[in-house]
Amino acid sequence: MKFSYLYIIFFFLTNHLEADDLKIYNIGFLDIKEDMRYLKWGIHPVDIRSKLNKEKRPIQGALLAIEDSKKFTRLTKTKFLIEHIKKKNYEDAINFLNSKNVKKFETILLDLNIQSLKYFKKILKNNPKTIFFNISDPNNDIRKNICLDNFFNTYPSNAMYTDSIAQYLVKKKTQKSLLLTGPLVEDEKISSSFKESARKFGIKIYKEKFFVNNNDPRVRDKNNLFYLTKGKKYNNVFISDTDGEFALGVPNATMNPAIVSGSAGLIAKAWHWSYLRHGAPQLNGRFERMNNRRMESKDWAAWISIKTIVESVLRIQNISNKNIIEYLKGPDLQVDGSKGIGLNFKKTTNQLRQTILLISSNNWTTKVAPLEEFTDSENNLNTLGLSYNQTECKLEE
Amino acid sequence: MKAYEIIIFIILNFFIFLSTVQSKYIFVSNENSDTITVLNKDKKIIKTIKTGGRPRDMKFSLDKTLLYVVVSEENHIAVIDINSLKIISYIKSGDDPEIFDISPDGKLIAVSNEDDNEITIIDVKTQDKLATIENVGVEPEGVNFSKNGEFIYVTSEGTNSVVIINTKTREIVNEILVGNRPRRGLFIKDGNEYWVSNELSGSVTIIDTNNLKIIKNLYFSVKGIRDQNITPVDFAYSSKLDKIYVTLGSANHVAVVNGSNYNIEKYILAGSRVWGAALTNNDEELIVTNGNSDDISIIDLIKQTAVSSIPVGKTPHTVRVMK
Numbered sequence: 178m179k180f181s182y183l184y185i186i187f188f189f190l191t192n193h194l195e196a197d198d199l200k201i202y203n204i205g206f207l208d209i210k211e212d213m214r215y216l217k218w219g220i221h222p223v224d225i226r227s228k229l230n231k232e233k234r235p236i237q238g239a240l241l242a243i244e245d246s247k248k249f250t251r252l253t254k255t256k257f258l259i260e261h262i263k264k265k266n267y268e269d270a271i272n273f274l275n276s277k278n279v280k281k282f283e284t285i286l287l288d289l290n291i292q293s294l295k296y297f298k299k300i301l302k303n304n305p306k307t308i309f310f311n312i313s314d315p316n317n318d319i320r321k322n323i324c325l326d327n328f329f330n331t332y333p334s335n336a337m338y339t340d341s342i343a344q345y346l347v348k349k350k351t352q353k354s355l356l357l358t359g360p361l362v363e364d365e366k367i368s369s370s371f372k373e374s375a376r377k378f379g380i381k382i383y384k385e386k387f388f389v390n391n392n393d394p395r396v397r398d399k400n401n402l403f404y405l406t407k408g409k410k411y412n413n414v415f416i417s418d419t420d421g422e423f424a425l426g427v428p429n430a431t432m433n434p435a436i437v438s439g440s441a442g443l444i445a446k447a448w449h450w451s452y453l454r455h456g457a458p459q460l461n462g463r464f465e466r467m468n469n470r471r472m473e474s475k476d477w478a479a480w481i482s483i484k485t486i487v488e489s490v491l492r493i494q495n496i497s498n499k500n501i502i503e504y505l506k507g508p509d510l511q512v513d514g515s516k517g518i519g520l521n522f523k524k525t526t527n528q529l530r531q532t533i534l535l536i537s538s539n540n541w542t543t544k545v546a547p548l549e550e551f552t553d554s555e556n557n558l559n560t561l562g563l564s565y566n567q568t569e570c571k572l573e574e
Numbered sequence: 575m576k577a578y579e580i581i582i583f584i585i586l587n588f589f590i591f592l593s594t595v596q597s598k599y600i601f602v603s604n605e606n607s608d609t610i611t612v613l614n615k616d617k618k619i620i621k622t623i624k625t626g627g628r629p630r631d632m633k634f635s636l637d638k639t640l641l642y643v644v645v646s647e648e649n650h651i652a653v654i655d656i657n658s659l660k661i662i663s664y665i666k667s668g669d670d671p672e673i674f675d676i677s678p679d680g681k682l683i684a685v686s687n688e689d690d691n692e693i694t695i696i697d698v699k700t701q702d703k704l705a706t707i708e709n710v711g712v713e714p715e716g717v718n719f720s721k722n723g724e725f726i727y728v729t730s731e732g733t734n735s736v737v738i739i740n741t742k743t744r745e746i747v748n749e750i751l752v753g754n755r756p757r758r759g760l761f762i763k764d765g766n767e768y769w770v771s772n773e774l775s776g777s778v779t780i781i782d783t784n785n786l787k788i789i790k791n792l793y794f795s796v797k798g799i800r801d802q803n804i805t806p807v808d809f810a811y812s813s814k815l816d817k818i819y820v821t822l823g824s825a826n827h828v829a830v831v832n833g834s835n836y837n838i839e840k841y842i843l844a845g846s847r848v849w850g851a852a853l854t855n856n857d858e859e860l861i862v863t864n865g866n867s868d869d870i871s872i873i874d875l876i877k878q879t880a881v882s883s884i885p886v887g888k889t890p891h892t893v894r895v896m897k
Contacts, residue, residue, distance in 0.1 A: 245712050245732065248691065248709065248711050248712045248730075248732070248733050249711075249733050251746075251749045252733070252735055252749055252751050456713055456731060456732075456755075459688055459689055459713050459732075462689050463689075488734075491734065491751065492751075511754045511774050511775060512754075513731075513732070513734075513754055513755045513774050517805075517824075518774070518802050519754055519774040519775070519802060556800075556802065557800065557802075
């Protein structure tokens with residue numbers, strides 16, 4: 178026992194040596210407590226009240242990626258560390274991004290519903306050495322307006338989602354849409370994205386109607402499906418309902434037989450647990466064992482963000498962000514997202530090209546977009562989402 | 575030697591030759607119908623063996639009396655007696671076994687456990703689990719014993735690498751970075767080269783096993799098919815012809831590669847998402863499994879074209895030919 182302190186010193190020394198052998202790469206995960214997207218939107222009304230309900234925060238996808246990254250250590254010689262930066266509300270998150278604390282991290286995953294884009298872009302521009310990932314906001318305007326080398330979108334854009342649905346509707350020869358738009362700003366964004374997709378793929382929007390989710394008999398033209406869906410001039414209904422409760426009742430309740438898609442019926446997702454190919458069951462299995470729930474789109478986006486960083490370090494054998502950004506934007510990146518195809522980023526918009534899963538109300542992968550009938554001269558994944566010319570990025574070059 | 579002795583000798587040899595030319599059985603594992611389809615040498619289906627959940631890789635015992643089949647969802651390897659075509663026993667394999675190999679001396683089985691990111695080593699005779707090797711990367715898949723059985727090579731899909739394990743000490747002794755999503759491995763040229771199929775890179779990495787250096791990355795390119803749809807998975811190897819046949823998955827073609835100069839000599843059209851491959855008929859025919867069209871293609875390697883396709887079970891995975 179006399180020399181026990183020697184053991185302690187030895188222990189620290191060996192630990193220290195081990196840590197010295199590995200380079201350290203710090204990742205931050207920024208989210209806010211008061212986030213409607215996890216408190217209410219898209220959550221089944223029964224689940225909101227249920228004791229079994231768990232907030233499905235994508236930090237869990239990021240933690241899985243960190244766990245997976247440990248399996249790369251022999252080749253990356255790098256330890257990837259993550260810190261969960263929890264803020265109360267959006268203002269606090271912005272204050273953090275404006276603070277010097279940002280410099281503690283090489284990469285930050287943003288789990289935010291991004292507001293006032295111009296200002297947000299300025300913040301990102303002030304931190305050119307940090308890599309940022311948008312892992313949960315589908316807003317097309319982010320892709321159109323924020324064209325920065327250090328900002329990447331791994332979560333699909335609304336355009337990618339609505340293009341996927343549009344391709345499916347064209348394939349099924351149901352090209353006459355009734356568009357139902359909800360009261361939230363986010364609903365409008367989805368509907369305007371669907372209108373762009375309709376133009377792109379030749380779908381005719383017969384009428385757009387605006388719904389409210391209440392029982393007021395004075396506005397029954399807005400809350401009653403008998404009035405909202407009367408007429409026979411459509412053969413599909415696209416519904417934009419971020420809150421999600423109203424949309425649940427639309428399939429099987431339209432006055433005219435119609436495919437329902439958007440926020441109910443056939444839903445476009447980045448990820449779903451019913452996908453059984455390309456190693457997806459293994460990824461789902463790892464996530465479920467770790468987090469005791471099923472993996473969702475935002476979890477996947479958080480997971481793939483860190484995976485692209487790990488993949489870059491693996492290939493370039495270097496942890497400098499300058500080189501990582503170069504690799505992420507270059508032609509060699511082919512990251513495996515368990516979607517059966519090598520994934521990489523679109524130039525300038527820095528949107529991760531990916532397949533989109535079209536999921537039925539019965540939790541089944543009905544189809545994977547892009548559909549094989551839709552081809553592009555460079556990469557078929559380009560038939561989903563905004564093309565370079567639809568963005569402001571061109572003007573900035 | 576008298577004249578009639580010579581004639582008898584020739585006749586006998588002719589029959590021996592015939593028996594080696596014709597294969598006795600062809601086995602196809604169907605991962606989504608939980609069965610193995612057995613075909614005879616005339617390629618007629620003679621039996622369907624029920625295996626239970628998700629049969630995938632298959633290998634023959636050294637004496638060719640048994641066929642081992644991993645049954646992934648049941649977490650075991652089923653042992654089929656080839657004489658009776660019945661399952662006679664089960665070997666526990668660890669969770670979610672996928673691909674396995676038998677050591678050259680026939681004493682060990684090494685199997686990849688994809689879900690647990692492990693390799694399990696099993697004693698063939700006692701059927702006991704001898705060891706579990708962890709930290710072999712994310713989603714290990716391909717498993718191959720080196721020629722003398724000294725090492726086990728494992729392709730790790732999620733980590734884009736080949737992990738090398740010392741069979742005796744069960745320690746990981748090396749790891750080599752290859753292309754993206756490496757699926758299977760193949761030792762050729764007397765164990766001097768290890769070929770790895772990179773599903774998402776559309777390539778094969780050729781490793782010199784003597785110095786563990788990469789000799790070449792061989793990229794496939796099929797006219798009229800996008801590079802991103804070229805997804806190599808399985809191999810078949812003819813040492814006689816020094817040719818390697820690589821199934822190209824979603825490209826629906828099989829590449830024929832010359833073993834000595836690495837030239838890609840031909841792309842032969844097969845069925846939808848071609849995966850498993852095995853040679854038969856004195857290396858004049860190649861049989862491949864088509865996962866998305868639920869059939870196998872018979873490819874005539876002299877004419878270099880598919881001559882027939884035979885429906886089997888749902889999502890055929892591996893094909894093995896008893897020679």
